[in-house]
Amino acid sequence: MTPVITADHLTIRFGEVTAVNDVSFAIGKGELFGFLGPNGSGKTTIIKALCGLLAPSEGTGTILGMDIRRDAAEIKRHVGYMSQKFGLYEDLSVSENMGFYAGVYGMTGAQAKQRKEEILALTGLEPYLHRRVSVLSGGWKQRLALGCAIIHSPEVVFLDEPTAGIDPVARRSLWDLFFQLSGQGVTFFVTTHYMDEAERCGRVGYIYLSKLAALGTIEELQRLPEANPAGTSRVQIETADASMMLGSLREMEGVREATIFGRSIHALVETSEIERLHARFPQSTIETIEPSLEDVFVTLTYQIMKASR
Amino acid sequence: MKAQFYGFLPVCRKEFTHIVRDPGTLFFALLLPLVQLFLFGYAVDTNVRQLPTVVLDESHTQESRQLVERLAASDVFRLAMTVQSNEELYGAMRAGKARVGIKVPYDYARRLQDGTTATVLVLVDGSESSTAGQAVNASTGVALKESLGRLLGGGGVMPIEVRPSVLYNPSTRSANFFVPGLIAVLLQTMTILLIALSLVRERERGTLEQLTMTPVAPLGLMVGKMIPYGVLAFSELCVILTIMRYVFQVPIHGSVIVLLVMSLPFLLTVLGLGLVISTKAMTQAEAFQLSMGTVLPSVFLSGYIFLIDTMPAFFKVVSRIIPATYYIEILRGIILRGAGLKDLWVDGVVLTLMGCTTIMLAAWQFVRQKRG
Numbered sequence: 001m002t003p004v005i006t007a008d009h010l011t012i013r014f015g016e017v018t019a020v021n022d023v024s025f026a027i028g029k030g031e032l033f034g035f036l037g038p039n040g041s042g043k044t045t046i047i048k049a050l051c052g053l054l055a056p057s058e059g060t061g062t063i064l065g066m067d068i069r070r071d072a073a074e075i076k077r078h079v080g081y082m083s084q085k086f087g088l089y090e091d092l093s094v095s096e097n098m099g100f101y102a103g104v105y106g107m108t109g110a111q112a113k114q115r116k117e118e119i120l121a122l123t124g125l126e127p128y129l130h131r132r133v134s135v136l137s138g139g140w141k142q143r144l145a146l147g148c149a150i151i152h153s154p155e156v157v158f159l160d161e162p163t164a165g166i167d168p169v170a171r172r173s174l175w176d177l178f179f180q181l182s183g184q185g186v187t188f189f190v191t192t193h194y195m196d197e198a199e200r201c202g203r204v205g206y207i208y209l210s211k212l213a214a215l216g217t218i219e220e221l222q223r224l225p226e227a228n229p230a231g232t233s234r235v236q237i238e239t240a241d242a243s244m245m246l247g248s249l250r251e252m253e254g255v256r257e258a259t260i261f262g263r264s265i266h267a268l269v270e271t272s273e274i275e276r277l278h279a280r281f282p283q284s285t286i287e288t289i290e291p292s293l294e295d296v297f298v299t300l301t302y303q304i305m306k307a308s309r
Numbered sequence: 310m311k312a313q314f315y316g317f318l319p320v321c322r323k324e325f326t327h328i329v330r331d332p333g334t335l336f337f338a339l340l341l342p343l344v345q346l347f348l349f350g351y352a353v354d355t356n357v358r359q360l361p362t363v364v365l366d367e368s369h370t371q372e373s374r375q376l377v378e379r380l381a382a383s384d385v386f387r388l389a390m391t392v393q394s395n396e397e398l399y400g401a402m403r404a405g406k407a408r409v410g411i412k413v414p415y416d417y418a419r420r421l422q423d424g425t426t427a428t429v430l431v432l433v434d435g436s437e438s439s440t441a442g443q444a445v446n447a448s449t450g451v452a453l454k455e456s457l458g459r460l461l462g463g464g465g466v467m468p469i470e471v472r473p474s475v476l477y478n479p480s481t482r483s484a485n486f487f488v489p490g491l492i493a494v495l496l497q498t499m500t501i502l503l504i505a506l507s508l509v510r511e512r513e514r515g516t517l518e519q520l521t522m523t524p525v526a527p528l529g530l531m532v533g534k535m536i537p538y539g540v541l542a543f544s545e546l547c548v549i550l551t552i553m554r555y556v557f558q559v560p561i562h563g564s565v566i567v568l569l570v571m572s573l574p575f576l577l578t579v580l581g582l583g584l585v586i587s588t589k590a591m592t593q594a595e596a597f598q599l600s601m602g603t604v605l606p607s608v609f610l611s612g613y614i615f616l617i618d619t620m621p622a623f624f625k626v627v628s629r630i631i632p633a634t635y636y637i638e639i640l641r642g643i644i645l646r647g648a649g650l651k652d653l654w655v656d657g658v659v660l661t662l663m664g665c666t667t668i669m670l671a672a673w674q675f676v677r678q679k680r681g
């Protein structure tokens with residue numbers, strides 16, 4: 001299988017700032033790839049480079065086999081891009097926004113009309129067709145933004161934090177839409193800083209301080225040796241008062257990380273110390289677990305922070 | 310060639326929709342220049358009232374006393390003082406006791422009786438260094454001469470010298486001189502502001518970034534924006550010309566068609582300037598400031614108020630790179646002198662070149678920014 005999106009030692013600098021540092025990956029057709037990272041880690045910059053909006057400082061990448069340095073103009077026709085801000089005209093109606101983007105991609109007459117109807121059916125925007133965008137809720141705006149981004153039936157879609165600031169129900173239904181399209185063979189590259197969204201993706205990349213810190217399926221990431229250092233175990237501690245316990249737990253020797261997860265605590269402890277834990281907190285149930293995605297990323301982040309110090 | 314302008318049609322259509330969607334902006338965009346036209350157009354005439362005047366009557370005759378009385382009786386002048394010598398005359402003006410000095414020479418009565426042309430020297434205070442003050446001076450002078458002409462009109466030809474460093478008026482009416490220049494300034498301000506704001510708004514809202522991901526070419530986007538605002542500016546020009554002709558009674562001596570056609574390269578230039586500004590400004594407030602920054606040079610260095618011939622050499626050169634300079638030459642040429650293409654084609658060519666340059670500059674900036 002030839003990959004649809006590749007990054008090959010991609011490095012992007014803005015003056016002194018290195019926004020993207022030697023990032024490489026390959027994404028196959030129909031994949032829904034999640035790209036997770038804190039603010040300022042370089043997610044948007046990578047997307048812009050892959051879309052041909054920014055020339056990389058070093059390295060390169062391809063979209064559908066086209067080089068991002070040389071074929072930027074051609075890439076645009078095959079790529080849908082939904083930027084972090086709404087790329088919509090608030091004073092125009094839903095229909096006018098779609099009509100404009102259809103026109104911009106060179107669609108006319110019957111072809112544009114048919115595609116608009118497909119998008120309306122897909123996004124459920126039919127009842128709002130003649131409403132101004134300014135009166136739509138965040139969720140509907142994002143559905144329209146997605147609709148406009150895919151109006152030209154692109155094979156690859158880049159979505160930059162598409163669910164930022166919308167309510168959970170709208171968030172879920174937007175993701176349903178992504179899955180529906182990805183099922184039709186459209187390749188998705190979605191950035192987010194929501195852990196639960198990353199968990200939905202087939203494969204996840206984690207970018208931290210401009211570097212790709214991890215990449216793989218959820219299972220692969222959970223088994224990553226860096227996330228499960230030799231001689232340590234990941235444990236879940238059920239207790240009546242997690243917040244009380246956290247402080248004393250963190251001070252114990254052999255406890256590398258501890259964090260509250262709902263009503264329990266997840267901790268990375270040295271396996272030899274588990275007995276002492278049982279002795280120290282006799283009322284609590286302590287069991288070994290697989291790390292969650294968040295555990296993995298937190299462990300990786302600590303390691304990177306320690307290494308860069 | 311077509312690829313260079315790809316996408317201009319949908320952009321153009323969308324832009325027209327924006328314009329009609331927001332009638333408030335449209336109304337203000339079109340109305341504001343008209344309000345200014347009336348304000349400035351009338352201000353030129355009404356400003357000259359009760360000017361403190363110093364009179365030096367060297368003639369000491371029946372005729373000269375009559376002239377001074379007539380002047381004093383008019384609303385324009387207020388007789389502040391009479392003096393006996395040139396030194397006193399200049400002294401009074403230097404001291405700011407009078408804004409206008411009128412000198413009736415010793416041979417005034419004799420020349421009137423001879424039937425030769427009598428001369429009255431009118432001095433206008435040009436010492437105020439503030440530019441605003443100078444603007445008032447200029448208009449004052451123009452209107453002054455007109456008023457004098459009217460007052461003395463019955464007595465035959467009455468050429469009156471006005472200090473040329475302050476003003477210059479080829480015609481007898483102030484509106485004739487000022488309104489054509491005003492057209493250039495108003496048209497420029499409105500057009501630059503509208504198009505720059507429209508593009509910067511897209512930058513602020515993030516739609517510009519979205520557009521750069523579509524196949525729309527930079528020139529396509531620019532031309533798509535220029536057509537609607539060009540149409541708007543052209544309609545405004547027609548309205549202004551109509552008002553000039555029928556409200557201010559300024560006759561157009563040349564061909565209206567030639568005037569309209571020769572306005573196109575100027576519109577092209579100011580639209581291009583607006584686009585260049587939009588590539589520099591990150592916010593609408595910045596765009597507003599930059600647009601307003603183009604107004605002052607166009608008012609003071611374009612020949613609108615100060616005659617270019619009398620400017621210091623440096624400003625003469627500067628005036629040559631200001632588009633309004635050429636357009637004002639075209640406007641005055643056609644409206645006041647009845648000039649035609651034959652006389653003004655150089656101005657037209659220069660403006661066309663300026664227009665193409667600004668648009669290319671904007672497109673180049675646009676591509677450069679997009680590439681980071």
Ligand SMILES: Nc1ncnc2c1ncn2[C@@H]1O[C@H](COP(=O)(O)OP(=O)(O)O)[C@@H](O)[C@H]1O
Binds near residue numbers: 014041044681
């Ligand atoms: N045009 C630019 N000029 C200078 N620095 C930039 C530019 N764009 C992004 N950066 C910097 O690059 C880093 C990564 O930014 P970005 O890709 O937007 O992060 P993210 O999308 O993950 O929040 C940030 O430190 C940001 O300040």
Ligand SMILES: [Mg+2]
Binds near residue numbers: 044045084160
């Ligand atoms: Mg971002």
